Amino acid sequence: MEYNKEKLSDESPAKVDEYGVHEGGIHDVEAVPANNLARSLKGRHMQMIAIGGSIGAGLFVGSGNALSNGGPASVVIGYSFVGLLLLFTVQALGELAVLYPVNGAFFNYAVRFIDPAWGFAMGWDYAIGWLTVLPFEISAAGLTIDFWRTDINIGVWIAVFLTILAAVQIFGVRGYGEVEFVLSLLKIMGVLGFIIFGIVVDCGGVKSDPRGYIGGKYWHDPGAFQNGFQGFCSTFVTAAFAFGGTELVGLAAAEAADPRKTLPRATKQVFWRITFFYVISLLIVGLIVPSNNQDLLGASNSNTKSSPFVLAITLANVNGLPSVFNAIITISVISVANSCTFASTRTMQALAMNGMGPSFLKYIDKKGRPLWCVLIQIAFGLLAFVNEATTGATVFDWLLSLSGLSYFFVWGSICLSHIRFRHAWKAQGHTLAELPYQAQFGIWGSYAGFALNWLALIATFYVSLYPVGGPNLNPTYFFQEYLAGPLVIGLYLFWKCWTRFRGPLWVPIKDVDVLTGMRALDLDDEPLKKTSYRTWMMGLFRGLF
Numbered sequence: 261m262e263y264n265k266e267k268l269s270d271e272s273p274a275k276v277d278e279y280g281v282h283e284g285g286i287h288d289v290e291a292v293p294a295n296n297l298a299r300s301l302k303g304r305h306m307q308m309i310a311i312g313g314s315i316g317a318g319l320f321v322g323s324g325n326a327l328s329n330g331g332p333a334s335v336v337i338g339y340s341f342v343g344l345l346l347l348f349t350v351q352a353l354g355e356l357a358v359l360y361p362v363n364g365a366f367f368n369y370a371v372r373f374i375d376p377a378w379g380f381a382m383g384w385d386y387a388i389g390w391l392t393v394l395p396f397e398i399s400a401a402g403l404t405i406d407f408w409r410t411d412i413n414i415g416v417w418i419a420v421f422l423t424i425l426a427a428v429q430i431f432g433v434r435g436y437g438e439v440e441f442v443l444s445l446l447k448i449m450g451v452l453g454f455i456i457f458g459i460v461v462d463c464g465g466v467k468s469d470p471r472g473y474i475g476g477k478y479w480h481d482p483g484a485f486q487n488g489f490q491g492f493c494s495t496f497v498t499a500a501f502a503f504g505g506t507e508l509v510g511l512a513a514a515e516a517a518d519p520r521k522t523l524p525r526a527t528k529q530v531f532w533r534i535t536f537f538y539v540i541s542l543l544i545v546g547l548i549v550p551s552n553n554q555d556l557l558g559a560s561n562s563n564t565k566s567s568p569f570v571l572a573i574t575l576a577n578v579n580g581l582p583s584v585f586n587a588i589i590t591i592s593v594i595s596v597a598n599s600c601t602f603a604s605t606r607t608m609q610a611l612a613m614n615g616m617g618p619s620f621l622k623y624i625d626k627k628g629r630p631l632w633c634v635l636i637q638i639a640f641g642l643l644a645f646v647n648e649a650t651t652g653a654t655v656f657d658w659l660l661s662l663s664g665l666s667y668f669f670v671w672g673s674i675c676l677s678h679i680r681f682r683h684a685w686k687a688q689g690h691t692l693a694e695l696p697y698q699a700q701f702g703i704w705g706s707y708a709g710f711a712l713n714w715l716a717l718i719a720t721f722y723v724s725l726y727p728v729g730g731p732n733l734n735p736t737y738f739f740q741e742y743l744a745g746p747l748v749i750g751l752y753l754f755w756k757c758w759t760r761f762r763g764p765l766w767v768p769i770k771d772v773d774v775l776t777g778m779r780a781l782d783l784d785d786e787p788l789k790k791t792s793y794r795t796w797m798m799g800l801f802r803g804l805f
Contacts (some may be wrong), residue, residue: 302522305437305438305512306512307529308440308441309512310443312703313473314504314534315447315537315595316505316592316593317401317592319501319537321566321567322338323335324568324571326495327546330492330793331485332478332479332489335542335545338492338499339539340600341496341716342716343534343539344712346534348709348730350510351700352674352675352705352709353678354509354510356510356677357509358519359696359697362777363384363609364611366386366677367383367386370611373677374676374766377756378673379614380616380752381748381752382673383610385662390599390603391604392663393596393636393663394600394604394644395640395643395659396426396656397597398641399419400412400646401590401593402415402476407583407586408583414647415647424784425601428598436598439598442597444595446542447588447595450591454569457573458547458548461548462475463475465575466577466578469576469577470579474547476547478549478551481550487728487729493722494723496716497665500664500716501660501663503539505599507674508599508602510523511607520696520697523697528700544572549571549575567589569585576786605636606630608630608633609621643659661743662744665742666747668742672709674709675706675713676710683769687769690774703797708788718747723741724737724738725738727797
């Protein structure tokens with residue numbers, strides 16, 4: 261099969277196609293700026309970015325709220341459900357990102373394979389989500405210090421952490437990758453240490469713990485499930501917020517030194533590692549922390565004293581260890597804040613490249629940094645000082661309402677983009693053998709992932725109308741939980757109106773361009789080898805470790 265591998269000229273004039281999108285912008289994000297994003301992320305960075313963008317306050321603190329509302333079984337099932345959903349999603353993203361390692365990744369795929377208006381909605385929804393998560397994570401990092409020092413105003417620590425975050429940006433993507441690599445290693449060691457500790461506690465091996473052998477006691481009293489079906493559904497948004505960032509491995513493809521080799525390995529391993537760290541650690545938490553513990557009621561905010569992980573250590577009466585794990589939580593939220601900057605800035609820059617954002621956001625300096633996008637993200641970080649106000653908690657509730665649910669829309673769009681890509685690839689005479697990397701579950705995995713995303717959205721819609729403990733059908737509570745839904749619809753309609761509804765409802769399969777943008781890959785090389793079923797167990801072992 262012959263491919264057109266020509267690079268678009270940097271001097272090519274910008275044109276607008278029938279869908280209202282800048283031609284060349286969708287498929288060749290490097291055609292406009294004088295400088296390009298630096299391609300300096302290596303395999304170890306790629307793997308740790310996916311993990312580092314996920315393990316944070318959502319796991320260590322937010323899971324306490326899920327445990328209190330749903331019970332230990334609901335937490336394990338809910339997080340496993342989202343983990344399965346991500347297995348299909350990350351595999352689909354891996355196939356697309358290896359073939360098209362472009363800036364903006366899944367936003368560009370939605371524009372290209374679904375509809376420009378939907379891509380616009382996904383891009384800005386994703387960017388806004390990370391913009392609003394940053395002040396929360398910085399605030400959470402400041403609150404973790406209260407565990408040791410309550411005499412220092414949180415504003416001091418917010419300023420310190422925001423300054424550190426800004427300093428990391430000076431070193432560009434390589435600095436981000438190295439910082440993420442180190443912080444993620446510390447988080448992984450912390451979680452592994454907790455899992456070992458939790459097993460010892462559950463078996464009665466801690467002499468200072470008056471409870472002795474616990475086993476599955478708390479699964480019987482107060483029970484495996486709390487608050488029925490509502491309690492179970494309430495775990496989905498918490499799990500989505502906790503897992504959010506797993507998809508960053510695809511976003512980082514545009515700045516990877518060798519995406520063809522590093523992306524497949526990262527997408528294969530990241531799911532198993534995330535599932536191991538999340539599901540196993542939360543299973544341990546559910547065994548050694550009763551879901552009716554009153555201290556869990558404060559876990560809906562960023563107070564680490566309500567963290568079920570810290571609480572598990574406190575209940576075991578182990579002196580000094582709660583402080584150690586609180587330090588792990590501090591490191592984790594700083595890591596997520598670091599990922600916030602990467603995710604939002606690269607998405608905004610890609611949106612501007614496609615004519616879907618202010619043109620000044622296109623600018624990339626000589627070191628490959630999208631400076632204006634970075635400045636906007638740091639400016640949003642200043643919202644963390646809202647904690648100084650008496651209404652700070654209410655403001656953060658509304659800010660976070662833009663993030664958790666939005667991941668389901670993004671993940672569903674990745675699966676749908678892969679489905680439509682496969683149909684277009686086949687319709688235009690190509691075979692799967694031509695793909696340098698194939699999703700392990702194929703197109704059917706993307707169908708399953710798309711369906712699971714819809715189930716999660718429906719369950720979340722239900723519990724937003726009928727929340728645990730009420731009030732039922734409360735507009736304020738509903739929009740605090742489901743605000744991302746109206747936001748996505750509003751963004752979609754805005755772009756449709758802006759482009760005067762030009763073009764069909766979605767891009768016809770026959771019009772999908774499956775060739776442009778593959779120039780970053782050497783398509784004359786042999787496709788990557790697929791793991792045979794006989795080596796599946798070895799692949800599983802390597803994926804975990």
